Amino acid sequence: MFARRTSIVILRRTRVGEDCPINGRESVESRRGGWSARRAKVASLAAIAAAALAVAACSSSSSSSASPAAAAATATASASSGASSATGASGASSTATGSPIDVGLVTSLTSTTLAPYPQVAVAQKAAIAYINSTGGINGHPLVANQCDDQDQANVAASCAAAAVRSGDVAIVGGTEVFPGFFSTINAAKLTFTGGLGLIPQELSSPVSFPVTSVAAGWYFGSGALAVKLGAKKVTIVQCSIPACEGTAQESAAALKIAGDSTPPQYVTFQLGQAISATDAQQVIKQNPDAVLIAAPGPYPQQMMTALRQAGYTGKIINNIGSFDPQAIKTVGNSIADGTYVVSTLYLPTETNIPAVSLYNTWMNKTDPSAQKDELSLLEWTAMLDFADITKTLPTVTRASVLQAYQTLKTPVNVGTSAPFAVVGSPSPLSTAPQLHSTDVMYSEIENGQYKPLGGFVDPFVPSGS
Numbered sequence: 377m378f379a380r381r382t383s384i385v386i387l388r389r390t391r392v393g394e395d396c397p398i399n400g401r402e403s404v405e406s407r408r409g410g411w412s413a414r415r416a417k418v419a420s421l422a423a424i425a426a427a428a429l430a431v432a433a434c435s436s437s438s439s440s441s442a443s444p445a446a447a448a449a450t451a452t453a454s455a456s457s458g459a460s461s462a463t464g465a466s467g468a469s470s471t472a473t474g475s476p477i478d479v480g481l482v483t484s485l486t487s488t489t490l491a492p493y494p495q496v497a498v499a500q501k502a503a504i505a506y507i508n509s510t511g512g513i514n515g516h517p518l519v520a521n522q523c524d525d526q527d528q529a530n531v532a533a534s535c536a537a538a539a540v541r542s543g544d545v546a547i548v549g550g551t552e553v554f555p556g557f558f559s560t561i562n563a564a565k566l567t568f569t570g571g572l573g574l575i576p577q578e579l580s581s582p583v584s585f586p587v588t589s590v591a592a593g594w595y596f597g598s599g600a601l602a603v604k605l606g607a608k609k610v611t612i613v614q615c616s617i618p619a620c621e622g623t624a625q626e627s628a629a630a631l632k633i634a635g636d637s638t639p640p641q642y643v644t645f646q647l648g649q650a651i652s653a654t655d656a657q658q659v660i661k662q663n664p665d666a667v668l669i670a671a672p673g674p675y676p677q678q679m680m681t682a683l684r685q686a687g688y689t690g691k692i693i694n695n696i697g698s699f700d701p702q703a704i705k706t707v708g709n710s711i712a713d714g715t716y717v718v719s720t721l722y723l724p725t726e727t728n729i730p731a732v733s734l735y736n737t738w739m740n741k742t743d744p745s746a747q748k749d750e751l752s753l754l755e756w757t758a759m760l761d762f763a764d765i766t767k768t769l770p771t772v773t774r775a776s777v778l779q780a781y782q783t784l785k786t787p788v789n790v791g792t793s794a795p796f797a798v799v800g801s802p803s804p805l806s807t808a809p810q811l812h813s814t815d816v817m818y819s820e821i822e823n824g825q826y827k828p829l830g831g832f833v834d835p836f837v838p839s840g841s
Contacts, residue, residue, distance in 0.1 A: 472512025476519045477772050479504075479762065480539040481755075482557065483550040487527035493551055497522050499735075499752035500549055502742040503759035506734070513766050518759075520548075529554040536560035545777045548762050549755040552578065567778045570758025572751075579808035585781045587758050587796045588720035589814050592805065593835065594695030595623045597718035597816035598668045599630025600835035604818070605691055605716070607666035610640040611659050613679055615647040615671040624670040630835050645671070651678035656686045666691040673698045677707050684711050691716065696819075696826075700749040701725070709824040716829075719817045721757060721793045723826045724748045731791025753792060760790040794832045804836035 481500050484492050500520050508517045521544060523535035532554040539547055540560060546567035551574060552558070558577040561568055565583060573579050573590030589596075602610050610631060614624040628640050643658045645651060656679065659667055667683065667690060669676040676698040683692065696719040704712045725748075727733040735756045739748055746752065765780050765788060766772050787795030794815035803811040815832035 471510065472508045472515055472517035474512070474514075474516035477513050477516045477545060477766070478519050478521055478543045479759075480535075480542070480544040480547040481520055481522045481549045482525055482532065482535040482539065482547055482552060483522075484527040485522070485524035492527075493751060495747040495749065495752040496549055496551070496755045498743045498746040499739065499755035500759055502735075502738040503756045503763075505742060506738045507759065507763045513763060513772055516772070518763070525550075525552070525554075525557075529556055532557045533560060540564040540566055545766075545772055545774045546762065548758050551751070558584065564774075565778055566774060567781055569762065569781065570755055572754070573808070573811065576807060579803075579805075579810050581810060583778060584810050585798065586811060587761050587813060588754065588793050589811065589816055589836075590720060591623070591695075591697075592626060592808060592811060593720045593814065593816045594697060594718050595626035595670060596630040596633075596835040597720075597818070598670075598693045598695060599627035599636075600634045600816075600833070601693055601716060601718060601818050602627075602666040602668060602691070603631060603634035603636050605666065607664075607691060608636070609638060609662075609664050610636065610666045610668060611643060611662045611664035612640050612668045612670055613643050613645070613655075613659060615675060616644050617647055620647070620670050620672075624668075627668050627670060633836065633838055635838065640668075645675070645679075647671075647675075651675055651682050653682055653686060655679065656682035656688070659683060660686055660688050664690060666693060668693050669698070671698075673703065674706075677703050680715060681707055681711050693718070695719070696723075696750045700747070702747065702749075704821060704824050712821045712824060715821050717819050717821065717826065719750055719819065720813075720815070721750060721753050722817065723819060723828065724750065724753045725826055726828070729791065735792060757790060757792045760792075761788050761796055764788045764790065 481497065483496050485494055485497060486492055500522065504518045504520055507513070512518060521539070521542060523538060525532035525535050532552060533556040536557045537560055544566065546569060547561065549570040550568070551572050553574045555575065555577045558568070558581045561583055562581055567583050567585065568578075568581065569585040569587060571578050571584065571586055571590070573586045573592055578584050579586070579592070612624045612627055614620040624642065631640055641662045641664065643655065643662070645655050660683070667688070669679055669692070671679070676694050680692055680694075692715040694715065694717050696717045699712075699715070699717050722729055722732050724732065724735070727736055732753075735753055736748060739746055739752065739756075765784060766777060769776050769780055781798060783799060784797055785799040787797040789795040794813060796813055798812050801812040803809050804814055805811055814834045814836045816835055817832055818829040819826040820829060821827070
């Protein structure tokens with residue numbers, strides 16, 4: 377256990393390039409929290425894809441709105457440099473000169489019990505710099521108030537309370553796994569969008585709007601991809617906690633939906649212990665033609681390495697959160713090549729796609745060292761979706777933003793994901809009514825690089841539907 381500590385967090389609203397707080401406002405929050413072991417926290421998470429928080433931590437129709445790529449040529453402002461620290465505010469403007477519009481971000485930026493997500497903070501700053509450089513929200517610049525929840529439940533609740541007290545019209549982005557966070561924003565009717573759908577409370581909250589199929593898509597996609605690749609005998613590797621078992625059941629459900637009549641077999645390993653050759657042999661003894669891994673990283677990397685070293689030549693399927701570009705470098709091409717990943721957005725490396733190239737350009741302007749992965753691309757996408765949605769509003773307030781998301785019928789398409797809409801896009805899962813997007817993409821790894829296997833598909837429905 378880590379020692380308890382008290383931290384003083386300053387929430388400042390400043391424009392990039394200026395030192396003074398907007399309207400002279402500055403609030404101070406004193407937060408006390410205890411550091412808990414990763415296993416204890418994960419074990420308390422419920423059901424849908426909660427373990428995806430760790431796997432993603434190595435560092436996301438009809439007529440639609442225009443892609444941001446078309447406006448890129450008119451961008452004149454430079455993005456800010458450097459990622460946000462524990463908390464902070466960011467925003468840049470060259471053509472947006474009206475009163476600022478505040479948005480929040482709550483995620484782990486400095487956790488010592490779990491790898492933090494600084495790339496998410498960078499992506500929000502990059503997106504805001506780009507949006508402001510092209511006119512902001514009808515002439516009003518965006519300002520981001522980023523709060524570090526330190527991977528602690530009480531700090532996350534404090535961050536939510538601070539956002540409620542502030543002028544934030546929405547919280548855009550964050551990998552939140554604490555039910556109390558959602559209780560607070562639900563009561564305040566404060567929109568939360570751009571999350572990863574890591575706990576049931578996020579996917580059932582009336583103010584939560586994931587812009588992709590999030591973690592559920594990763595695990596349903598893994599099962600559907602196995603069938604697509606012709607697998608007849610599947611083994612699912614899971615860790616020994618309910619969260620991992622929940623994600624494994626999602627993959628199993630997808631196998632059945634996709635037409636696999638043979639129930640999968642399971643191999644369970646102990647969370648907190650490194651994957652060994654013995655674990656790999658348990659998998660190989662089942663003689664599977666495909667292995668799906670439902671576990672937080674670095675366990676997928678360890679299992680893949682152990683399987684290949686033990687001579688397993690069958691298919692191995694991960695999600696891009698657990699097997700991002702850095703993970704490929706970690707295990708090396710000899711292990712990674714020939715394996716598969718599931719993503720919920722276009723790949724961050726697909727710079728031939730104008731909208732993805734735009735993301736890469738502004739991430740490099742903001743902080744070239746920041747990880748370019750599904751998490752940062754998801755934040756970028758959520759911010760651009762937010763901009764397109766709020767540009768339709770005569771006045772941007774907390775209430776008008778929530779209503780705009782609740783009634784969003786015309787799909788928003790910023791070019792980095794499948795189009796996003798709410799009305800007319802019911803969730804395929806009764807336990808996750810806010811899951812309005814269902815698309816995923818499949819890729820194979822060749823020469824250490826992702827190779828897309830086609831466009832977006834829906835793993836929640838039978839093939840050919």
